[in-house]
Amino acid sequence: MSTLQPELTLPAAANPSRPIDAADAKAVAKARKPRRTRKWGWSAFAIVIALIWVFPVYWMFNSSMLPNRTLQSFIPTFFPVGGSFQNFSKVVSDGKFYNALGMSVAITLTVVFFCLIFAFLASIAISRFRFRGRKSFVLAVLLVQMLPAEGLFIAQYKMMSSVGLLNSIVGVSIIYTAAVVPFTIWMLRGFVAGIPAELEEAAMVDGLSRTQAFLRITFPLLAPGLVASGVFAFLQAWNEFTVALVLLQSEESHTLPLWLRGFIQAGATRETDWGQVMAASTLIAVPVIIFFLIVQGRMTSGLVSGAVKG
Known part of the structure; x- marks a missing residue:
């Protein structure tokens, strides 16, 4: 005796064999419309x-192409029509510019x-090894970041003066490195902790030494973290002004931020040429900008990886 069962009717989306009629297509399009609208809105x-x-970046470049009389007009000029590179030529003709550029490049590198x-070495130590005082060291790294830089100026000046490192690349580099290293350690620690140690152990089972396993397996995986940390150190050293103002008092040892301040002050005796300042x-x-264009791919992946690991 056969049992009659009711025939099930599947919607078009769940029953591929059923042809989609105009009503179904209209319903699907109606359902997708709010989602598409939200996507375009975001x-x-x-x-x-x-x-x-x-x-602001565009306005800086736009102003650098315009003469000073145009910039002083009450009517803003949004496009450098009729502009020139004359402001740039006047800036680079200043002999102090190349000296400051060399100082900034040397200190930053x-x-x-x-x-x-x-x-890198500190992040490896606190992530892969268990030693006495490890937690205290990590806490000290965080506390150092909380110290205001202005509160250390007098001590830093006396220390560099006592060893004869004022107005020198070495002295400023030591202070900059000490200021940047704590945050860089904290950043790299997340990358190192996110790479399983079992990868190195598996490579050692295959015959590699611990050093070879680290260099061939772990180190390439840390490349995005190193790039992201390098970008942070680069920005801090390139744009730093206050420490350089205290330690680099000689005009021959000025970095680019200090040179720019002196360039503006030199024009204070006359009418400030804002076109040259913007140039x-x-x-x-x-x-x-060039540095960011070179490393932007690895920097993006490094920042995302560091945000979810550790």
Whole structure:
């Protein structure tokens, strides 16, 4: 005896064999419309935020292309129509610019190099080894970051003066490295902790030594973290002003931020040429932009990885 069962009718989305009629297509399109509208809304909002963020940079470059009389007009000029690179040529003709550029490059490269080495070794130690005072060391790293830099100026000046390192690349690099290393250690610690030690152990089972396993397995995985930490150290050393103002008092040892201040003060005796000031600011920002373009891929992945690991 057969039992009659009611025939089940599946919707078009769940029954591929059933052809989609106009009503089903209309229902699907109606369901997707709010989602598409929200997506376009968020995209438009992100574009507006990006334009607001980029506008000061564009305004700096736009002003650097315009003569001073145009900048002093009450009517803003949003496009450098008829502009020229005359402001840039006047800035680079200043002999002190290249000296300040050399000082900034030397200090920044020194700080990034030693900061990454010290932070890398310290992050490996506190992430992979258990030793007495480990938690106290991590806590000390955090406490150092809380100290205001202005409260250390007198001690730093006396210390550098006592060893004859005022107005020198070495003295400023030591202070910068000491200021940047704590945060860099904390940043790299998350990357090292996010890489399982079992990867190295498996490589050692295959015949590699501990050093070879670390260099071939772990170190390549830490590349995004090293890039992200290097970017932070680069920005801190390149843009730092207050410590350099205290330790680099000689004009021959000025970095670019100090040179820019002196460049503005030199024009205070006459009418300030804001076009040249903006051109000088643009030249200072160019190395940072180039550096970001080179490392932006690894920096993005490094920041995201550091946010979810550790």
